[in-house]
Amino acid sequence: MYGYRESYATQYFSVETKLMQTMPNIRYLHLIIQNHDIQRLQKIQIDVCGKAANANVTTNYTNSLSSYSSTFMRPNGYTNNYYFHAIAVRVFSSGSYSFTSNSTFDIYGSFHRYPVDITIPSQSMITDDYYNGGDRQFQINIDLQSNQTYVLIVSTYSPNVTGLFTIIVEGPSNVELIHNDYFVLETTTTTTIRPMITSNYLGFLSSDNLQFNRPTSNSDNHYYQAIEITATVSDTYIFMSSSTFGIYGYFYENSFDPYYSNRNLIASNDDDGDNTQFRINVTLQFQRKYILVITSFGYNITGAFLIKAIGPTPLLFTPINQI
Secondary structure: OOOOOOOOOOOOOOOOOOHHHHOOOOOEEEEEEEEOOOOEEEEEEEEOOOOEEEEEEEEEEEEEEOOOOOEEOOOOOOOOOEEOEEEEEEEOOOEEEEEEEEEOOOEEEEEEEOOOOOOOHHHOEEEEEOOOOEOOEOEEEEEEOOOOOEEEEEEEOOOOOOEEEEEEEEEOOOEEEEEOOEEEEEEOOOEEEEEOEEEEEEEEEOOOOOEEOOOOOOOOOEEEEEEEEEEOOOEEEEEEEEEOOOEEEEEEEOOOOOOOOOOOEEEEEOOOOOOOOOEEEEEEOOOOOEEEEEEEOOOOOOEEEEEEEEEOOOEEEEEOOOO
16 A cells, blocks of 8 residues: 655554454554655554554665765864764654664764854764664664754764765654755854855975964974965854864964064964864955964974865965065
């Protein structure tokens, strides 16, 4: 017997048949309903009164993590290099749901209240898992409310891992699963939610770089690299560093003079990120010139670094030639 979906609401089916009268020993009738439009199969157990005794709806979601996916520092992680895929989750009946992953790699899943500050994902996290599904897969059992939106973040146990994955959801109703690109970009008295786009810049401090006396330091022995930042949309952006050494970031407007390193300085940080890394929230204006200066917390430090910028549009990073 087949039914069809009229809406996302829970479906009710009644059975009127003389089979119950002619075969009184039958206690249950199993009704199979197949909805081709969302490619799922429901098995609803109908009791002798024609009411659904136990309902179980299965919804599948398949996507992938690739080198084009955004990266972040996942909860309980140790680097910014975890690829992730965020899914907005809505249910149409409050109740208990099970989310299980199926992939060929060690996978990690975390459930969050909406919205999510992707730079501090643990703030909104409800629960997470990476092994309860068996064979290095997660299984998250969670009570969800029909009047709320949640975010499931699919990532990996180890950094820099890519591949296909499927999320299998079981529960009392349909589940709406939509790829989510909207995250909190600033938290002040007003929460602002914007689409998230990540721009990356990979650089290196070496003995070929010039040195300067950075602000709040008493030494001229800090190698630095100056990078011009171009924004095509005026808005707030988040800049985060990732490196093996303690790193310092300085933001300048209009110009940067290494001999007067406090002039035109609008923002700086060295440890608001994880592991002695900087995190700078700054508002950039279209058609204005900004310079981000990367240096080290200690003296005479060299090494590679990655700058990740998050905002509503891509940013252009242009190294400034040093003379």
